[in-house]
Amino acid sequence: xxxxxxxxxxxxxxxxxxxxxxxxxxxxxxxxxxxxxxxxxxxxxxxxxxxxxxxxxxxxxxxxxxxxxxxxxxxxxxxxxxxxxxxxxxxxxxxxxxxxxxxxxxxxxxxxxxxxxxxxxxxxxxxxxxxxxxxxxxxxxxxxxxxxxxxxxxxxxxxxxxxxxxxxxxxxxxxxxx
Amino acid sequence: xxxxxxxxxxxxxxxxxxxxxxxxxxxxxxxxxxxxxxxxxxxxxxxxxxxxxxxxxxxxxxxxxxxxxxxxxxxxxxxxxxxxxxxxxxxxxxxxxxxxxxxxxxxxxxxxxxxxxxxxxxxxxxxxxxxxxxxxxxxxxxxxxxxxxxxxxxxxxxxxxxxxxxxxxxxxxxxxxx
Numbered sequence: 642x643x644x645x646x647x648x649x650x651x652x653x654x655x656x657x658x659x660x661x662x663x664x665x666x667x668x669x670x671x672x673x674x675x676x677x678x679x680x681x682x683x684x685x686x687x688x689x690x691x692x693x694x695x696x697x698x699x700x701x702x703x704x705x706x707x708x709x710x711x712x713x714x715x716x717x718x719x720x721x722x723x724x725x726x727x728x729x730x731x732x733x734x735x736x737x738x739x740x741x742x743x744x745x746x747x748x749x750x751x752x753x754x755x756x757x758x759x760x761x762x763x764x765x766x767x768x769x770x771x772x773x774x775x776x777x778x779x780x781x782x783x784x785x786x787x788x789x790x791x792x793x794x795x796x797x798x799x800x801x802x803x804x805x806x807x808x809x810x811x812x813x814x815x816x817x818x819x
Numbered sequence: 820x821x822x823x824x825x826x827x828x829x830x831x832x833x834x835x836x837x838x839x840x841x842x843x844x845x846x847x848x849x850x851x852x853x854x855x856x857x858x859x860x861x862x863x864x865x866x867x868x869x870x871x872x873x874x875x876x877x878x879x880x881x882x883x884x885x886x887x888x889x890x891x892x893x894x895x896x897x898x899x900x901x902x903x904x905x906x907x908x909x910x911x912x913x914x915x916x917x918x919x920x921x922x923x924x925x926x927x928x929x930x931x932x933x934x935x936x937x938x939x940x941x942x943x944x945x946x947x948x949x950x951x952x953x954x955x956x957x958x959x960x961x962x963x964x965x966x967x968x969x970x971x972x973x974x975x976x977x978x979x980x981x982x983x984x985x986x987x988x989x990x991x992x993x994x995x996x997x
Contacts, residue, residue, distance in 0.1 A: 685908065687907060687908050688908050691907050691908060729865060729869050730863065730865050730866050730869060730981065731980060731981050731982065732981065732982035732983070732985075733982075734980055734981070770979070770980075772977075772980075796975075796977055796978070797974075797975035797976070797977060797989070798975070799950075799974055799975060799989065799991070800974070801948070802909060802912055802948075802950075803908065803909050803910065803912070804909065804910035804911075805910070807910075811975070811977065813977070
Protein backbone atom coordinates (compact mmCIF):
# COMPACT_ATOMS: atom_id res chain seq x y z
CA UNK A 642 0.00 0.00 0.00
CA UNK A 643 1.27 3.39 -0.94
CA UNK A 644 0.81 6.02 1.68
CA UNK A 645 0.22 9.51 0.38
CA UNK A 646 0.47 12.38 2.78
CA UNK A 647 -1.84 14.56 0.77
CA UNK A 648 -4.79 12.47 -0.36
CA UNK A 649 -5.69 12.94 -3.99
CA UNK A 650 -9.17 13.64 -5.21
CA UNK A 651 -9.64 9.86 -5.70
CA UNK A 652 -9.49 9.24 -1.96
CA UNK A 653 -11.81 12.14 -1.19
CA UNK A 654 -14.98 11.52 -3.16
CA UNK A 655 -16.64 14.63 -1.71
CA UNK A 656 -14.09 16.64 -3.69
CA UNK A 657 -15.18 15.25 -7.01
CA UNK A 658 -18.31 17.38 -7.11
CA UNK A 659 -18.35 20.28 -9.51
CA UNK A 660 -16.07 23.10 -8.47
CA UNK A 661 -17.46 26.51 -9.31
CA UNK A 662 -15.21 29.45 -10.15
CA UNK A 663 -16.05 33.01 -9.27
CA UNK A 664 -14.25 36.36 -9.67
CA UNK A 665 -16.73 38.45 -7.72
CA UNK A 666 -15.66 39.18 -4.12
CA UNK A 667 -18.12 39.31 -1.22
CA UNK A 668 -17.75 40.20 2.44
CA UNK A 669 -18.04 36.48 3.30
CA UNK A 670 -14.70 35.93 1.55
CA UNK A 671 -12.84 37.77 4.33
CA UNK A 672 -13.50 34.96 6.81
CA UNK A 673 -13.38 32.21 4.19
CA UNK A 674 -9.90 33.28 3.06
CA UNK A 675 -8.79 33.69 6.68
CA UNK A 676 -9.93 30.15 7.44
CA UNK A 677 -8.33 28.75 4.28
CA UNK A 678 -4.88 30.26 4.86
CA UNK A 679 -5.08 29.32 8.54
CA UNK A 680 -5.93 25.69 7.77
CA UNK A 681 -3.27 25.47 5.04
CA UNK A 682 -0.79 25.42 7.91
CA UNK A 683 2.13 26.75 5.89
CA UNK A 684 1.74 30.50 6.23
CA UNK A 685 3.32 32.80 8.80
CA UNK A 686 1.21 35.14 10.90
CA UNK A 687 2.14 38.13 8.73
CA UNK A 688 1.35 36.21 5.55
CA UNK A 689 -2.07 35.18 6.88
CA UNK A 690 -2.80 38.75 7.91
CA UNK A 691 -1.73 40.03 4.50
CA UNK A 692 -3.91 37.52 2.62
CA UNK A 693 -6.99 38.74 4.51
CA UNK A 694 -5.95 42.39 4.08
CA UNK A 695 -5.97 42.01 0.30
CA UNK A 696 -9.57 40.77 0.37
CA UNK A 697 -10.60 43.71 2.57
CA UNK A 698 -8.77 46.16 0.35
CA UNK A 699 -10.59 44.79 -2.67
CA UNK A 700 -13.96 45.08 -0.91
CA UNK A 701 -13.23 48.68 0.10
CA UNK A 702 -11.85 49.95 -3.18
CA UNK A 703 -13.22 47.55 -5.77
CA UNK A 704 -11.24 46.98 -8.95
CA UNK A 705 -9.32 50.20 -8.22
CA UNK A 706 -7.52 48.27 -5.47
CA UNK A 707 -5.62 46.45 -8.18
CA UNK A 708 -6.43 43.08 -6.62
CA UNK A 709 -8.27 40.53 -8.70
CA UNK A 710 -9.50 37.23 -7.31
CA UNK A 711 -10.51 33.84 -8.56
CA UNK A 712 -12.25 31.60 -6.06
CA UNK A 713 -12.76 27.86 -6.49
CA UNK A 714 -15.63 26.52 -4.36
CA UNK A 715 -18.32 23.92 -3.92
CA UNK A 716 -21.57 24.19 -2.00
CA UNK A 717 -19.51 23.10 0.99
CA UNK A 718 -17.30 26.15 0.92
CA UNK A 719 -14.09 27.67 -0.41
CA UNK A 720 -11.52 25.15 -1.67
CA UNK A 721 -8.89 27.52 -2.99
CA UNK A 722 -8.26 30.87 -4.59
CA UNK A 723 -5.84 33.00 -6.52
CA UNK A 724 -5.14 36.70 -5.99
CA UNK A 725 -3.44 38.64 -8.77
CA UNK A 726 -3.27 42.03 -10.40
CA UNK A 727 -1.73 44.28 -13.00
CA UNK A 728 1.60 45.72 -11.87
CA UNK A 729 1.28 49.53 -11.88
CA UNK A 730 3.49 51.36 -14.38
CA UNK A 731 4.00 48.29 -16.57
CA UNK A 732 2.54 47.68 -20.01
CA UNK A 733 1.19 44.19 -19.48
CA UNK A 734 2.90 42.56 -16.50
CA UNK A 735 0.86 40.93 -13.76
CA UNK A 736 1.73 39.71 -10.29
CA UNK A 737 0.26 36.48 -8.98
CA UNK A 738 0.21 37.37 -5.28
CA UNK A 739 -1.27 34.17 -3.90
CA UNK A 740 -2.51 30.84 -4.99
CA UNK A 741 -3.77 28.71 -2.14
CA UNK A 742 -5.73 25.48 -1.99
CA UNK A 743 -7.07 23.77 1.11
CA UNK A 744 -4.97 21.01 2.58
CA UNK A 745 -7.51 18.41 1.45
CA UNK A 746 -7.31 19.63 -2.16
CA UNK A 747 -3.56 19.31 -2.49
CA UNK A 748 -2.76 16.96 -5.34
CA UNK A 749 -6.30 17.18 -6.68
CA UNK A 750 -5.38 19.37 -9.63
CA UNK A 751 -7.32 22.32 -8.24
CA UNK A 752 -4.20 24.50 -7.99
CA UNK A 753 -3.37 23.79 -11.64
CA UNK A 754 -6.92 24.66 -12.69
CA UNK A 755 -6.91 27.86 -10.66
CA UNK A 756 -3.57 28.83 -12.23
CA UNK A 757 -4.73 28.04 -15.74
CA UNK A 758 -7.96 29.98 -15.31
CA UNK A 759 -6.09 32.89 -13.71
CA UNK A 760 -3.74 33.05 -16.70
CA UNK A 761 -6.79 33.01 -18.97
CA UNK A 762 -8.31 35.98 -17.14
CA UNK A 763 -5.00 37.87 -17.26
CA UNK A 764 -4.54 37.13 -20.96
CA UNK A 765 -8.12 38.18 -21.75
CA UNK A 766 -7.44 41.45 -19.90
CA UNK A 767 -4.42 42.17 -22.10
CA UNK A 768 -1.73 40.73 -19.83
CA UNK A 769 1.42 39.33 -21.41
CA UNK A 770 3.54 38.18 -18.48
CA UNK A 771 2.85 36.73 -15.05
CA UNK A 772 5.32 37.09 -12.20
CA UNK A 773 5.24 35.03 -9.05
CA UNK A 774 7.58 35.12 -6.11
CA UNK A 775 8.38 32.41 -3.61
CA UNK A 776 10.98 31.46 -1.08
CA UNK A 777 14.05 29.37 -1.92
CA UNK A 778 13.73 27.55 1.43
CA UNK A 779 13.26 23.79 1.21
CA UNK A 780 9.75 24.09 2.68
CA UNK A 781 8.80 25.83 -0.56
CA UNK A 782 10.32 23.24 -2.93
CA UNK A 783 6.81 22.03 -3.74
CA UNK A 784 5.74 25.56 -4.74
CA UNK A 785 8.78 26.01 -6.94
CA UNK A 786 8.15 22.65 -8.65
CA UNK A 787 4.52 23.62 -9.15
CA UNK A 788 5.46 26.80 -10.99
CA UNK A 789 8.21 25.12 -13.03
CA UNK A 790 5.86 22.33 -14.09
CA UNK A 791 3.34 24.93 -15.21
CA UNK A 792 5.65 26.84 -17.51
CA UNK A 793 7.22 29.35 -15.14
CA UNK A 794 10.93 30.11 -15.40
CA UNK A 795 13.01 31.25 -12.45
CA UNK A 796 14.41 34.56 -13.69
CA UNK A 797 16.11 35.94 -10.60
CA UNK A 798 17.00 35.18 -7.00
CA UNK A 799 17.32 37.94 -4.41
CA UNK A 800 19.59 36.74 -1.62
CA UNK A 801 18.46 37.05 2.00
CA UNK A 802 15.36 38.89 0.83
CA UNK A 803 12.89 37.44 3.34
CA UNK A 804 15.48 36.97 6.08
CA UNK A 805 19.11 35.89 6.35
CA UNK A 806 19.47 32.66 4.29
CA UNK A 807 15.89 32.97 3.06
CA UNK A 808 16.18 34.01 -0.58
CA UNK A 809 13.38 35.13 -2.86
CA UNK A 810 12.93 33.49 -6.25
CA UNK A 811 11.14 35.42 -8.99
CA UNK A 812 9.40 33.25 -11.60
CA UNK A 813 7.92 34.51 -14.83
CA UNK A 814 5.75 33.09 -17.60
CA UNK A 815 4.88 34.67 -20.91
CA UNK A 816 1.24 34.24 -21.79
CA UNK A 817 -0.99 35.44 -24.58
CA UNK A 818 0.52 36.77 -27.79
CA UNK A 819 3.89 37.93 -26.54
CA UNK B 820 31.48 79.45 -20.33
CA UNK B 821 30.22 76.07 -19.25
CA UNK B 822 26.57 75.48 -19.80
CA UNK B 823 24.92 73.16 -17.31
CA UNK B 824 21.47 71.88 -18.06
CA UNK B 825 20.68 71.32 -14.42
CA UNK B 826 22.01 74.30 -12.50
CA UNK B 827 23.77 73.36 -9.28
CA UNK B 828 23.04 74.93 -5.95
CA UNK B 829 25.81 77.47 -6.64
CA UNK B 830 23.87 79.05 -9.47
CA UNK B 831 20.63 79.08 -7.53
CA UNK B 832 21.36 81.03 -4.35
CA UNK B 833 17.74 80.68 -3.22
CA UNK B 834 18.43 76.99 -2.81
CA UNK B 835 21.20 77.49 -0.31
CA UNK B 836 18.79 78.25 2.51
CA UNK B 837 18.36 75.62 5.17
CA UNK B 838 16.43 72.62 3.98
CA UNK B 839 14.16 71.17 6.63
CA UNK B 840 13.34 67.46 6.76
CA UNK B 841 10.02 66.11 7.92
CA UNK B 842 8.50 62.62 8.19
CA UNK B 843 5.00 63.72 9.14
CA UNK B 844 2.52 63.74 6.24
CA UNK B 845 -0.21 66.38 5.86
CA UNK B 846 -3.07 66.82 3.42
CA UNK B 847 -1.10 69.63 1.75
CA UNK B 848 1.45 67.05 0.62
CA UNK B 849 -1.03 65.54 -1.85
CA UNK B 850 -0.87 68.61 -4.09
CA UNK B 851 2.78 69.34 -3.30
CA UNK B 852 3.84 65.85 -4.39
CA UNK B 853 1.59 66.04 -7.44
CA UNK B 854 3.22 69.32 -8.46
CA UNK B 855 6.73 68.01 -7.80
CA UNK B 856 6.38 64.84 -9.89
CA UNK B 857 4.63 66.83 -12.62
CA UNK B 858 7.41 69.43 -12.77
CA UNK B 859 10.13 66.77 -12.67
CA UNK B 860 9.12 66.04 -16.26
CA UNK B 861 10.39 62.45 -16.27
CA UNK B 862 7.41 60.49 -14.98
CA UNK B 863 4.67 58.83 -16.98
CA UNK B 864 1.01 59.57 -16.26
CA UNK B 865 0.59 56.31 -14.34
CA UNK B 866 3.74 56.99 -12.30
CA UNK B 867 2.53 60.48 -11.39
CA UNK B 868 -0.86 59.11 -10.41
CA UNK B 869 0.76 56.38 -8.31
CA UNK B 870 3.03 58.86 -6.48
CA UNK B 871 0.01 60.89 -5.39
CA UNK B 872 -1.95 57.73 -4.51
CA UNK B 873 0.73 56.69 -2.03
CA UNK B 874 0.43 60.01 -0.20
CA UNK B 875 -3.36 59.65 -0.04
CA UNK B 876 -3.08 56.06 1.14
CA UNK B 877 -0.76 57.17 3.93
CA UNK B 878 -3.15 59.96 4.96
CA UNK B 879 -6.09 57.54 5.04
CA UNK B 880 -4.44 54.66 6.84
CA UNK B 881 -1.53 56.25 8.68
CA UNK B 882 1.53 54.11 9.41
CA UNK B 883 -0.60 51.00 8.78
CA UNK B 884 -0.45 51.89 5.08
CA UNK B 885 3.17 50.76 5.10
CA UNK B 886 4.26 53.97 3.38
CA UNK B 887 6.81 56.14 5.12
CA UNK B 888 7.85 59.54 3.83
CA UNK B 889 10.71 61.96 4.17
CA UNK B 890 10.13 65.42 2.80
CA UNK B 891 12.86 68.00 2.14
CA UNK B 892 11.56 71.56 2.04
CA UNK B 893 12.24 75.22 2.58
CA UNK B 894 9.81 77.99 3.43
CA UNK B 895 9.31 78.23 -0.33
CA UNK B 896 7.90 74.76 -0.65
CA UNK B 897 8.70 71.11 -1.26
CA UNK B 898 12.08 70.45 -2.89
CA UNK B 899 12.08 66.67 -2.85
CA UNK B 900 10.96 63.58 -1.00
CA UNK B 901 11.47 59.90 -0.50
CA UNK B 902 8.74 57.27 -0.05
CA UNK B 903 9.71 53.93 1.44
CA UNK B 904 8.42 51.13 3.62
CA UNK B 905 8.99 47.75 5.18
CA UNK B 906 8.30 44.89 2.77
CA UNK B 907 5.53 42.72 4.27
CA UNK B 908 6.54 39.18 5.20
CA UNK B 909 10.25 40.00 5.32
CA UNK B 910 12.42 40.23 8.43
CA UNK B 911 14.10 43.54 7.73
CA UNK B 912 13.88 44.38 4.03
CA UNK B 913 12.62 47.76 2.89
CA UNK B 914 11.55 49.11 -0.46
CA UNK B 915 12.51 52.60 -1.52
CA UNK B 916 9.51 53.35 -3.74
CA UNK B 917 10.40 56.85 -4.83
CA UNK B 918 13.05 59.44 -4.42
CA UNK B 919 12.31 62.62 -6.31
CA UNK B 920 13.86 66.08 -6.27
CA UNK B 921 12.65 69.15 -8.12
CA UNK B 922 14.30 69.90 -11.42
CA UNK B 923 16.05 72.93 -9.92
CA UNK B 924 17.56 70.79 -7.14
CA UNK B 925 19.18 68.24 -9.43
CA UNK B 926 22.90 68.19 -8.80
CA UNK B 927 22.50 70.08 -5.52
CA UNK B 928 23.14 67.03 -3.35
CA UNK B 929 19.57 67.02 -2.05
CA UNK B 930 18.87 63.55 -3.46
CA UNK B 931 21.96 62.18 -1.70
CA UNK B 932 20.92 63.76 1.57
CA UNK B 933 17.37 62.44 1.26
CA UNK B 934 18.76 58.98 0.54
CA UNK B 935 21.20 59.08 3.44
CA UNK B 936 18.54 60.27 5.87
CA UNK B 937 16.06 57.69 4.57
CA UNK B 938 18.61 54.92 5.17
CA UNK B 939 19.12 56.30 8.67
CA UNK B 940 15.40 56.13 9.41
CA UNK B 941 15.19 52.58 8.02
CA UNK B 942 18.21 51.47 10.01
CA UNK B 943 16.87 53.04 13.21
CA UNK B 944 13.61 51.16 12.61
CA UNK B 945 15.46 47.84 12.43
CA UNK B 946 15.85 47.63 8.66
CA UNK B 947 18.83 45.75 7.25
CA UNK B 948 18.42 45.99 3.48
CA UNK B 949 17.03 48.56 1.08
CA UNK B 950 15.71 47.57 -2.34
CA UNK B 951 15.13 49.99 -5.16
CA UNK B 952 13.91 49.30 -8.67
CA UNK B 953 14.46 51.29 -11.81
CA UNK B 954 14.33 50.92 -15.54
CA UNK B 955 17.30 49.79 -17.66
CA UNK B 956 16.33 52.30 -20.37
CA UNK B 957 18.95 54.88 -21.22
CA UNK B 958 16.71 57.67 -19.87
CA UNK B 959 17.26 56.15 -16.43
CA UNK B 960 21.06 55.89 -16.65
CA UNK B 961 21.32 58.84 -14.28
CA UNK B 962 19.17 57.05 -11.69
CA UNK B 963 21.22 53.86 -11.96
CA UNK B 964 24.46 55.84 -11.55
CA UNK B 965 22.97 57.61 -8.53
CA UNK B 966 22.21 54.32 -6.78
CA UNK B 967 25.55 52.75 -7.72
CA UNK B 968 27.45 55.78 -6.43
CA UNK B 969 25.55 55.54 -3.17
CA UNK B 970 26.41 51.93 -2.41
CA UNK B 971 23.61 50.08 -4.18
CA UNK B 972 24.41 46.90 -6.12
CA UNK B 973 22.39 45.73 -9.10
CA UNK B 974 21.30 42.27 -8.00
CA UNK B 975 18.88 41.27 -10.75
CA UNK B 976 17.39 42.34 -14.06
CA UNK B 977 13.89 41.29 -15.10
CA UNK B 978 13.67 41.40 -18.88
CA UNK B 979 10.78 43.22 -20.55
CA UNK B 980 9.25 43.86 -17.13
CA UNK B 981 7.89 47.36 -17.76
CA UNK B 982 7.30 46.77 -21.47
CA UNK B 983 9.01 45.00 -24.36
CA UNK B 984 12.69 46.05 -24.27
CA UNK B 985 12.15 47.95 -21.02
CA UNK B 986 13.83 45.84 -18.35
CA UNK B 987 13.64 46.34 -14.61
CA UNK B 988 16.82 46.52 -12.55
CA UNK B 989 16.66 45.63 -8.85
CA UNK B 990 19.29 47.30 -6.69
CA UNK B 991 20.03 46.45 -3.08
CA UNK B 992 22.11 47.94 -0.28
CA UNK B 993 22.85 46.41 3.10
CA UNK B 994 22.58 48.93 5.87
CA UNK B 995 22.84 48.77 9.63
CA UNK B 996 24.40 45.78 11.32
CA UNK B 997 23.84 43.12 8.67
